[in-house]
Amino acid sequence: xxNRSLVTIAEHSxxxxxxxxxxxxxxxKHTNRKLLNGKVIATLFFxxxxxxxxxxxxxxxxxxxxxxxxxxxxATSSSKGETLKDTIMMVSNYADAxxxxxxxxxxxxxxxxxxxxxxLNAGDGANQHPSQTMLDLYSIYKTQGTLDxxxxxxxxxxxxxxxxxxxxxxxxxxxxxFHFIAPEELKMPEVYKLYCEKxxxxxxxxxxxxxxxxxGADILYMTRVQRERFTDLMEYERVKDMYLLKLNMLGxxxxxxxxLHPLPRVNEIEYSIDNDPHAYYFEQAHNGLFARQALICDxxxxxxxxxxxxxxxxx
Amino acid sequence: MKRQELLVAALQNGxxxxxxxxxxxxxxxxxxxxxxxxxxxxxxxxxxxQKMGEKSIIKIADKFFTxxxxxxxxxxxxxxxxxxxxxxxxxxxxxxxTPDHLxxxxxxxxxxxxxxxxxxxxxxHVIDKEKGIIQxxxxxxxxxxxxxxxxxx
Numbered sequence: 257x258x259n260r261s262l263v264t265i266a267e268h269s270x271x272x273x274x275x276x277x278x279x280x281x282x283x284x285k286h287t288n289r290k291l292l293n294g295k296v297i298a299t300l301f302f303x304x305x306x307x308x309x310x311x312x313x314x315x316x317x318x319x320x321x322x323x324x325x326x327x328x329x330x331a332t333s334s335s336k337g338e339t340l341k342d343t344i345m346m347v348s349n350y351a352d353a354x355x356x357x358x359x360x361x362x363x364x365x366x367x368x369x370x371x372x373x374x375x376l377n378a379g380d381g382a383n384q385h386p387s388q389t390m391l392d393l394y395s396i397y398k399t400q401g402t403l404d405x406x407x408x409x410x411x412x413x414x415x416x417x418x419x420x421x422x423x424x425x426x427x428x429x430x431x432x433x434f435h436f437i438a439p440e441e442l443k444m445p446e447v448y449k450l451y452c453e454k455x456x457x458x459x460x461x462x463x464x465x466x467x468x469x470x471x472g473a474d475i476l477y478m479t480r481v482q483r484e485r486f487t488d489l490m491e492y493e494r495v496k497d498m499y500l501l502k503l504n505m506l507g508x509x510x511x512x513x514x515x516l517h518p519l520p521r522v523n524e525i526e527y528s529i530d531n532d533p534h535a536y537y538f539e540q541a542h543n544g545l546f547a548r549q550a551l552i553c554d555x556x557x558x559x560x561x562x563x564x565x566x567x568x569x570x571x
Numbered sequence: 572m573k574r575q576e577l578l579v580a581a582l583q584n585g586x587x588x589x590x591x592x593x594x595x596x597x598x599x600x601x602x603x604x605x606x607x608x609x610x611x612x613x614x615x616x617x618x619x620x621q622k623m624g625e626k627s628i629i630k631i632a633d634k635f636f637t638x639x640x641x642x643x644x645x646x647x648x649x650x651x652x653x654x655x656x657x658x659x660x661x662x663x664x665x666x667x668x669t670p671d672h673l674x675x676x677x678x679x680x681x682x683x684x685x686x687x688x689x690x691x692x693x694x695x696h697v698i699d700k701e702k703g704i705i706q707x708x709x710x711x712x713x714x715x716x717x718x719x720x721x722x723x724x
Binding site: 339340341358359360361362363365366380381382383384447 | 681686688689690707708709710711
């Protein structure tokens with residue numbers, strides 16, 4: 257059987273990414289359907305992640321699937337020492353696809369190798385979070401009308417932020433220019449800069465963050481600088497307020513510029529920006545619903561044509 | 572050199588693994604699981620070598636390894652020589668090559684990798700043979716082949 261699991265977006269071709277964006281568009285037009293009537297989707301969250309789980313479960317529910325699963329591994333046999341493989345084998349007897357969040361890196365790849373049903377990776381440790389990447393790509397496409405030739409500014413924790421790493425890799429097909437804006441301790445790791453060089457992706461590094469540095473941005477992708485990431489707390493105190501986006505920094509921003517953030521936000525985007533036309537992070541989260549509907553259907557082998565010819569639309 | 576060669580019994584049929592750095596000998600033994608074999612095995616340790624000063628050698632009777640098995644040796648010792656012996660003659664002589672993949676040989680250094688928390692085999696992809704960089708198939712962490720920990724250690 258062909259393995260339809262989703263482990264990472266980084267392996268997807270340009271065509272596959274555009275195909276999934278087209279499918280997400282269809283689900284945005286008509287979100288409520290009975291396309292997955294009779295299907296059961298399992299959501300296994302070995303580590304809590306409320307917004308990702310709610311988004312996946314809503315995506316499945318709005319397509320008519322039923323959802324089973326757990327949100328707290330303490331209540332399951334994995335706390336008794338059951339292996340991941342055994343848990344997956346057991347659940348695959350009940351569900352047509354498994355959405356899994358795990359605290360260990362590589363858990364999704366391994367699950368996809370042992371599972372007889374498709375696995376959708378909802379985050380595996382610091383490794384991959386492909387549904388977040390897909391909704392980021394969809395949000396960029398929706399706001400810019402294209403994914404090609406964009407100036408994407410990544411701000412904040414570029415060292416540990418897996419969303420920025422996945423986005424960087426997925427954008428390699430689209431001739432982007434990246435700007436990396438981060439404190440010294442949280443710089444983009446060498447391995448990703450080598451990745452850029454290998455794939456001909458242009459990038460510029462900055463440590464300062466002000467009105468002028470972001471003036472050329474089409475996409476301003478904010479992330480949170482977290483205290484626990486610092487070995488040197490003096491350094492944290494010094495830089496923690498340097499990467500906060502304030503309303504008065506948007507004066508020179510391009511009209512088409514949109515601010516994205518994977519959420520949750522703490523204080524890195526000033527609340528007064530929420531009503532500014534550049535703010536897009538709440539819509540971005542909403543797009544996650546359509547992106548995840550597309551990913552679930554693709555994992556189940558439902559094609560774009562089938563979605564377009566779908567007669568089960570409710571709204 | 573003749574005297575040293577006499578110290579290690581000649582082989583009628585089998586495999587000779589030569590030019591093993593002496594400090595790697597027991598890792599090679601572990602890696603090939605020689606302890607589970609029933610055929611005659613001669614091990615020469617700390618022998619004099621013109622090429623490397625000091626070396627070790629393993630002769631295994633009636634056992635022929637696949638290329639994949641032998642190429643795994645490159646992780647611990649990239650320069651060993653392998654001879655296949657048939658009827659006291661060397662019928663094939665080759666050097667180990669770094670393989671494209673390492674299965675069940677190297678431990679992932681990332682404690683949060685699934686391979687360190689689940690009863691399963693590790694898989695690494697050799698992504699740069701010249702620099703000796705390998706990448707975990709599961710967690711994507713990279714490490715240098717010179718600094719790896721072996722599963723058998």
